[in-house]
Amino acid sequence: MPDSDVIIIGAGVAGLTCGCLLARKGLNVAIFEKNPKVGGCCSSFEKEGFSFDLSVQSLGECQEGGRIWDLLKGLNLLERIRFIPLEPAREYHFPDQKIVQSSRIETHIETLSRLFPGERKGIEQVYYVLRKIFDEFSRIPPSFNWFDPSSFSSQYPFLSRYRDKTFQGLLDEYLFSPFLKMILSVRSSYALLPPEEISVAGMAGIEISYFNHGVSCVQGRVEELPIKLGEAFEKMKGKIFLQREVEKILMDNKKAIGIRLNGGQEFTGEVIVSNIDARKTFTGLLGEDEIPSGFRSKLKGMRPSLSYFILYLGVDMTLEELPVSNNEVFTDYAFSEEYQALYENRIPGQAPFYLIAPSRVNPSHAPEGKGTLCLSMKAPYHFSKAWDQEVIDRLSQDLIGRASTLIPDLKKRILVKAETTPKTIEKWTGNCWGAAYGWAQVPEQSGVHRPQRTTPVPNLFLTGHWTSPGGGIAAVVASGELTAEAIWSKFEGGGF
Ligand SMILES: Cc1cc2nc3c(=O)[nH]c(=O)nc-3n(C[C@H](O)[C@H](O)[C@H](O)COP(=O)(O)OP(=O)(O)OC[C@H]3O[C@@H](n4cnc5c(N)ncnc54)[C@H](O)[C@@H]3O)c2cc1C
Structure with a gap:
């Protein structure tokens, strides 16, 4: 007998969604996550009394009838998580x-x-x-x-x-x-x-x-969403193992049969689901010999999405006087020049940037009388080899300088500062080059051309932004649901 019916690698929102839906069907599901907490990209952190959402700032499908709303309703979580419409x-x-x-x-x-x-x-x-x-x-x-x-x-x-x-x-x-x-x-x-x-x-x-x-923010920290999904999963007897990095998918007779952790411990499962970077799944955890050559060369030719440089600021002001709303894009008219620079691993001068003032919507992010700002720009992973402090300071100063046209004296009002680079995102999520949305959504990697949730390896499934439909919280919830449905129909039909 295998240790579990289903083993899920990674506790991102997709892995948790898939896990919840299969556990609700009565299957014995175990999730292995390398980080000390669940959520992947959908995470938050605290610094000196300020709270910041690492990456996800707004979500679709959270209001009545939306996909995320429906999922939470089905899991009896609607009373435990609140959304603020934007x-x-x-x-x-x-x-x-x-x-x-x-x-x-x-x-x-x-x-x-x-x-x-x-x-x-x-x-x-x-x-x-x-x-x-x-x-x-x-x-x-x-x-x-x-x-x-x-x-x-x-x-x-x-x-x-x-x-x-x-x-x-x-x-x-x-x-x-x-x-x-x-x-x-x-x-x-x-x-x-x-x-x-x-x-x-x-x-x-x-x-x-x-x-x-509608477009919404999670009330409080965005990581409340994966945390609540994790709690619902455990309530349905699902098991989450934190700080357990999977280093190998075990195979027998060309079928996926289990996993090995980097400490050497092995677990078997009837089905294995990967919620992590697809290229890593197939070429790192599995090994190239285990996949058909056509699939291998398709994977080799695929490209991940770009990444971000993000600056989080705790400031000595409430930002109520900011002459803009919460979610701003400062752009210019030269889209193609911008991307040409990014593809050459440069960040163009006066690059478009995003400004979000999360504490205006979520006052709990900052102490009384203070505020939080999140400034970001697109960034190629290879812009810098080391992403050392000098590079970080240069990009931070650029963003602060540009935001200062809207917020006079911004520099003087900064109390707390933190940054995220493509390397940070890569380290935290395991997504190569800090890809923010899995594979880039170009036509040949999109829609019906995107790697599907069922794979050429029997008993191995994908879920999350490296498979269909793609990146973003609403999309990975859809992916988690669809992967669960595909697996359940096989269990129901006696396919395992
Ligand atoms: C900077 C940024 C901003 C974004 N902004 C938004 C936004 O505003 N709105 C929106 O909807 N979406 C946004 N997104 C996209 C969204 O966050 C992602 O598409 C989504 O969260 C991906 O979820 P996932 O479950 O597919 O995978 P992930 O969140 O990548 O989770 C994968 C999990 O697997 C774990 N893992 C990796 N390797 C291993 C291993 N070997 N063993 C065990 N565990 C492992 C990781 O630690 C992680 O927890 C943003 C993303 C980024 C990076």
């Missing part, structure tokens, strides 16, 4: 004008149509296509075999039509104004890709999961 969702600051994005799709379309009256039909059409793709994608069965999509185009006409297209292609199909296209493209920067590279499917995931059920 309205507006964001403000985009171009050098000479500001665009406010509502978290409601109808309001957003109306605002844009008023600004560009001749383009109303085109704007509506773009969102119609995104919605259709999102809906079709949500209907794909959990164990969809993307190698043999015989009736694909009739069942999923929009996914089929746009599966190799970029968002820029969709914009060019329906819109004329270059500035309007640019406004609609700012959100692709949240997948760390320009509109000419991000797939329509990837963009549909980001955009519609936000608009469908």
